[in-house]
Amino acid sequence: MPANEFEKNVQKVMDEFKLHPSGEVWQKIEERIQEKKKKRRVLFFILFSCIGLSLAGYGIYHFGSIQNGRVEKRITKLEEKSQDTRDKAQGTRDNEKATKDKDEDISNKQPSDKIIHGLSQQKKLETIDQVKDNRQKKAANNQYETTTNFATDDLIKKENQEKETGIDDIKPNINQEGISQKETPPLKDSIAQKIVERTEEKNISNATTDTSLVKNEEKKVSEETALVKSAKKQDQRVNKLKWGVNFSAGSSTITQERFSFKNTAYRTSDNLSYSGSPSTGGSSFRYAPSDNKAAFAFKAGVTAKKNISPHSSLELGLGYSYMADRIKIGNSQFTNQSNYAYYSAIPQTTYTDRFHFIELPVIYDWRISKNPSRFLSLNVGASAAYLLSSNALVYDSTLMGTYSYKTSAFTKAHVNFMSGISYHFITSENFEWSIGPQFSFDISRLIKSDVDRRKYILYGGIDSRLFFEKKKKK
Amino acid sequence: MLSNHHEIMDYYKLVKDCLKAKPEAQRQLYEHFAETMLGICYRYTKSMKDAEDVLQEGFVKVFLNLKQYRNEGELGAWIRRIMVTTALNFLKRNRNYREQMYFPREHLHPVVTDDPAVLLQAKDLAELIRQLPPGYQTIFNLHAIEGFSHVEIGELLGITDGTSRSQYARARALLISWLKTYSVDHKKENYAGK
Numbered sequence: 001m002p003a004n005e006f007e008k009n010v011q012k013v014m015d016e017f018k019l020h021p022s023g024e025v026w027q028k029i030e031e032r033i034q035e036k037k038k039k040r041r042v043l044f045f046i047l048f049s050c051i052g053l054s055l056a057g058y059g060i061y062h063f064g065s066i067q068n069g070r071v072e073k074r075i076t077k078l079e080e081k082s083q084d085t086r087d088k089a090q091g092t093r094d095n096e097k098a099t100k101d102k103d104e105d106i107s108n109k110q111p112s113d114k115i116i117h118g119l120s121q122q123k124k125l126e127t128i129d130q131v132k133d134n135r136q137k138k139a140a141n142n143q144y145e146t147t148t149n150f151a152t153d154d155l156i157k158k159e160n161q162e163k164e165t166g167i168d169d170i171k172p173n174i175n176q177e178g179i180s181q182k183e184t185p186p187l188k189d190s191i192a193q194k195i196v197e198r199t200e201e202k203n204i205s206n207a208t209t210d211t212s213l214v215k216n217e218e219k220k221v222s223e224e225t226a227l228v229k230s231a232k233k234q235d236q237r238v239n240k241l242k243w244g245v246n247f248s249a250g251s252s253t254i255t256q257e258r259f260s261f262k263n264t265a266y267r268t269s270d271n272l273s274y275s276g277s278p279s280t281g282g283s284s285f286r287y288a289p290s291d292n293k294a295a296f297a298f299k300a301g302v303t304a305k306k307n308i309s310p311h312s313s314l315e316l317g318l319g320y321s322y323m324a325d326r327i328k329i330g331n332s333q334f335t336n337q338s339n340y341a342y343y344s345a346i347p348q349t350t351y352t353d354r355f356h357f358i359e360l361p362v363i364y365d366w367r368i369s370k371n372p373s374r375f376l377s378l379n380v381g382a383s384a385a386y387l388l389s390s391n392a393l394v395y396d397s398t399l400m401g402t403y404s405y406k407t408s409a410f411t412k413a414h415v416n417f418m419s420g421i422s423y424h425f426i427t428s429e430n431f432e433w434s435i436g437p438q439f440s441f442d443i444s445r446l447i448k449s450d451v452d453r454r455k456y457i458l459y460g461g462i463d464s465r466l467f468f469e470k471k472k473k474k
Numbered sequence: 475m476l477s478n479h480h481e482i483m484d485y486y487k488l489v490k491d492c493l494k495a496k497p498e499a500q501r502q503l504y505e506h507f508a509e510t511m512l513g514i515c516y517r518y519t520k521s522m523k524d525a526e527d528v529l530q531e532g533f534v535k536v537f538l539n540l541k542q543y544r545n546e547g548e549l550g551a552w553i554r555r556i557m558v559t560t561a562l563n564f565l566k567r568n569r570n571y572r573e574q575m576y577f578p579r580e581h582l583h584p585v586v587t588d589d590p591a592v593l594l595q596a597k598d599l600a601e602l603i604r605q606l607p608p609g610y611q612t613i614f615n616l617h618a619i620e621g622f623s624h625v626e627i628g629e630l631l632g633i634t635d636g637t638s639r640s641q642y643a644r645a646r647a648l649l650i651s652w653l654k655t656y657s658v659d660h661k662k663e664n665y666a667g668k
Contacts (some may be wrong), residue, residue, distance in 0.1 A: 006618075006646070006650065007617075007618045010599065010618050010619060011618065011619055011621075013594065013595075013596050013599050014513070014517070014596060014599065014600065014619050016596045017513040017516075017517075017596035017597065017599075017600050018509035018510055018512070018513045018596075019509060019512040019513050019516055019522075019525070020508075020509055020512070021508050021509070021512045021526055021529055022526060024526075025508070025526050025529055025530050025533075026501065026504055026508075028530050029504065029530055029533045029534055029537070030497070030500075032530070032534045033500070033534060033537050033538070036534070036538055037495070
């Protein structure tokens with residue numbers, strides 16, 4: 001650091017050194033700042049648009065794949081269930097057949113009871129016992145063959161019960177009979193007979209009930225599978241990305257407040273008069289800015305639609321929008337070298353301010369009615385827009401009130417919120433048409449100047465969209 | 475460093491308004507600092523046009539980077555630093571200056587122990603500094619007026635601190651000799667005037 005007296009003196013003298021810059025310096029600085037800001041805005045616009053599109057694309061892909069995955073899982077589960085039911089049904093049918101065969105055998109043997117009716121009581125009783133035994137044995141055999149699960153379970157339960165009561169000799173007979181399918185040794189015990197009888201009755205009734213239940217279940221499963229498969233087919237069709245065109249026509253105006261439907265109106269007090277008058281003119285009088293009126297506006301573009309759930313869809317688009325409003329101005333005053341066209345604010349002729357935007361809308365559509373072919377939906381969305389060009393005039397209070405054209409007076413990058421209702425017609429498998437009212441609110445200030453009170457663009461119109469699905473080549 | 479008028483200004487509010495891109499505030503900030511900053515730019519360059527170019531470039535940087543100023547130091551000093559850096563970049567970028575701004579490794583340099591009184595007006599002293607060769611001029615400005623150390627100057631200009639010391643000593647000796655001549659001439663003029 002300089003510590004000598006010389007350096008200190010130099011510093012002291014030079015601190016007081018000032019020079020007055022020429023006026024051009026500030027003009028150039030101002031222009032360059034504006035340019036940089038414009039570049040930044042364009043960059044931000046592009047950046048946010050890309051982010052928005054990427055997010056929406058990811059959302060579509062993600063929701064679509066989740067939904068497909070769910071349908072696949074459901075179908076797999078139902079198919080497994082269906083297979084089980086079919087297997088079970090097949091088993092039950094076999095059981096039924098076997099049971100029928102047994103009954104036929106038994107009924108064929110019934111006359112033998114009648115034949116032996118005349119025999120001695122002892123023989124008769126023996127014969128009856130034998131027939132009963134045979135019948136019981138056969139029934140037990142058949143039941144063990146066909147409904148092993150039920151019978152075994154029941155018998156095991158009974159066995160356990162018998163074990164508890166001290167009867168142990170039943171088990172070997174039954175098990176041997178059931179598993180080996182060999183001729184059953186005669187059941188001597190009355191308790192064992194009862195068990196077998198009960199088992200037989202239960203198994204027969206179970207088999208019959210199971211058959212009907214399984215049939216019902218099989219029927220249900222097959223119906224459900226068919227429904228899910230058809231839903232999957234429908235989903236596959238519906239989940240496809242639909243391309244479309246949209247056109248909307250209506251009117252627009254510029255409001256003073258956000259989300260307002262009121263045009264910008266000026267009070268009488270805005271017409272400031274100090275000492276002069278409109279006739280005498282002078283610097284003391286200035287004409288108030290004009291009220292603005294709505295003018296014709298339209299939007300058109302291309303859009304892509306993807307269903308993200310059975311009741312909702314997401315739309316992404318790229319479009320052009322023409323917005324306008326009308327004001328009353330006076331005659332052209334002069335045009336200077338900076339191409340600033342000045343008009344007096346004396347209300348004489350109607351002038352239409354035109355704004356040309358390019359926009360990227362993202363719209364969420366929610367189906368509120370049930371019919372999938374003709375339904376009503378609510379839609380909300382946002383769009384990033386960029387002002388391409390405009391011929392709009394901006395009010396200035398100088399020179400008795402003037403309107404002038406200056407490109408730097410407008411904000412280029414805009415964000416809009418939109419909302420509407422639309423009625424959808426799905427005319428065929430490949431076409432979907434929707435129509436309904438739509439409102440769009442600009443939340444970015446359009447005119448930077450505070451003197452001109454017009455700030456936010458409001459658009460209202462009838463929006464129509466036509467979506468079509470690309471046909472598969474066979 | 476800055477006038478009282480600058481000091482009583484509410485810089486905090488001014489910066490806040492500038493950050494909101496209010497044109498009036500930007501204009502106000504420019505008008506308050508432009509004259510002082512042009513004086514700095516003038517000392518580093520050889521013409522008024524170049525000085526104004528540096529001023530313009532510097533203020534564009536100020537407005538675009540104002541969010542980096544966190545009201546911690548003096549706003550004037552922050553802007554001054556930007557102007558100096560911009561001036562140095564201008565000298566490096568501009569061919570006319572670049573060709574003349576060479577820094578030979580001279581370890582032998584005159585040692586002037588005099589600390590003559592600076593009797594010149596600011597404008598005249600600035601003109602004398604601008605008469606120095608560009609290399610001397612830059613190093614003299616940076617060390618004697620801005621208060622940078624030779625190490626810092628070495629980093630800024632990409633030279634060794636020894637070279638900076640050597641160049642500064644030569645610049646200082648040359649300027650003192652001119653000042654002495656000026657002082658003698660001035661005395662003669664005054665005597666003749668009487």
